[in-house]
Amino acid sequence: MRPATIGIVSIGDMGLGMARLLKSHNYRVVTVAEGRSEHTIARIRSAGIETLSTDQELVVQADYVLSIVPPRNAVATAKRIAEAYALPSTASFRDDIEDVDSRPKRSKLYYLELNAVPARLASEMAALFDEPTTATETPGRCHFLDGGIIGGPPTSTQDVWKKPSVVLSGAVDLPPAFKTLASVLNMKLVSPRIGAASTLKMSFAALTKGLTALSILSFSTAHKESLLPELLALLEEYSPRTAALATNGVIGMSPKAYRWEDEMRGIGETFDTEGGWDGVGVGVYGGFAEIYRTIAEDTILGEERVEHRVRGTTVDDAALIIASRKSSH
Numbered sequence: 001m002r003p004a005t006i007g008i009v010s011i012g013d014m015g016l017g018m019a020r021l022l023k024s025h026n027y028r029v030v031t032v033a034e035g036r037s038e039h040t041i042a043r044i045r046s047a048g049i050e051t052l053s054t055d056q057e058l059v060v061q062a063d064y065v066l067s068i069v070p071p072r073n074a075v076a077t078a079k080r081i082a083e084a085y086a087l088p089s090t091a092s093f094r095d096d097i098e099d100v101d102s103r104p105k106r107s108k109l110y111y112l113e114l115n116a117v118p119a120r121l122a123s124e125m126a127a128l129f130d131e132p133t134t135a136t137e138t139p140g141r142c143h144f145l146d147g148g149i150i151g152g153p154p155t156s157t158q159d160v161w162k163k164p165s166v167v168l169s170g171a172v173d174l175p176p177a178f179k180t181l182a183s184v185l186n187m188k189l190v191s192p193r194i195g196a197a198s199t200l201k202m203s204f205a206a207l208t209k210g211l212t213a214l215s216i217l218s219f220s221t222a223h224k225e226s227l228l229p230e231l232l233a234l235l236e237e238y239s240p241r242t243a244a245l246a247t248n249g250v251i252g253m254s255p256k257a258y259r260w261e262d263e264m265r266g267i268g269e270t271f272d273t274e275g276g277w278d279g280v281g282v283g284v285y286g287g288f289a290e291i292y293r294t295i296a297e298d299t300i301l302g303e304e305r306v307e308h309r310v311r312g313t314t315v316d317d318a319a320l321i322i323a324s325r326k327s328s329h
């Protein structure tokens with residue numbers, strides 16, 4: 001029996017960790033590098049990930065495709081993969097490869113949408129892929145699972161992996177080999193309803209990244225008034241756990257601010273639509289989105305990369321840079 005082939009689009013910070021984790025468990029990991037930046041190409045090379053030339057090759061070779069891209073690119077990525085899968089020759093090319101569970105007919109591709117998007121977008125993407133509802137097979141459709149990743153990229157120390165949680169939702173039939181993959185990637189099916197996993201992810205991120213947004217406002221204001229040491233000392237004395245969360249959040253957020261802008265807007269929409277907050281969600285999290293947009297576009301912190309940190313690695317430096325941002329008066 002051959003090992004399952006996992007396509008990952010794309011090899012960013014999270015995709016790289018997932019690829020390394022899968023490869024360490026003897027999965028074949030493939031990607032498409034066309035159009036990607038030198039940073040992504042360098043990550044692909046660093047992990048020895050197999051690069052395929054086209055999206056069609058990817059959907060022919062892969063048993064599962066994991067979409068791990070900035071939220072703003074999630075729908076375009078889903079369309080790309082759906083179109084490649086629907087090409088008339090894809091089905092026959094796929095049939096030339098044996099099924100991973102040794103069944104007579106190869107299972108359809110599984111597309112796992114793992115990005116931080118609201119349930120509405122998850123449903124829109126599911127419509128591009130979803131299962132046929134009648135007995136007549138609709139060619140060109142593959143299995144779709146909604147999902148979200150909670151926690152940082154997988155890392156290993158002496159072969160012991162620290163993994164994020166991957167929550168999934170959807171009502172698809174899962175093949176026998178999925179059980180092992182789910183265990184390797186720490187995946188859990190939380191609901192048969194598309195959108196549920198996305199809502200869970202957004203509800204979690206609202207708290208962690210929301211606190212970081214509040215910390216940015218608080219620390220930069222205290223810095224402008226030359227009160228940051230006093231604020232940090234009071235936090236340490238009266239709420240040390242908040243102090244740790246706030247400082248770690250501010251130190252770590254710079255390379256991610258560009259994609260958290262969209263995530264904050266998605267959280268606002270989630271609270272209004274799924275939570276019935278009727279505009280309050282977008283009001284609050286639209287403000288947080290603007291904070292992250294400011295960091296990414298109006299300060300040098302927007303140039304930071306996870307693999308090469310220069311500025312904003314201490315609270316003092318981050319607060320100094322944010323307090324003197326372009327839009328500050």
Ligand SMILES: NC(=O)c1ccc[n+]([C@@H]2O[C@H](COP(=O)([O-])OP(=O)(O)OC[C@H]3O[C@@H](n4cnc5c(N)ncnc54)[C@H](OP(=O)(O)O)[C@@H]3O)[C@@H](O)[C@H]2O)c1
Pocket residue numbers: 009010011012013014015035036037038039040068069070071073076077114115116149150151152153259
């Ligand atoms: N990193 C984390 O700690 C973390 C934690 C939980 C969840 N996640 C989730 O993981 C996803 C990706 O985050 P990340 O940290 O890996 O981001 P990242 O480090 O910024 O990487 C994003 C990757 O997507 C690629 N990309 C950009 N535009 C694309 C497009 N139009 N089509 C295909 N690929 C494209 C980028 O390529 P270029 O280099 O060419 O731009 C890069 O390889 C997000 O949805 C996020 O919610 C991340």
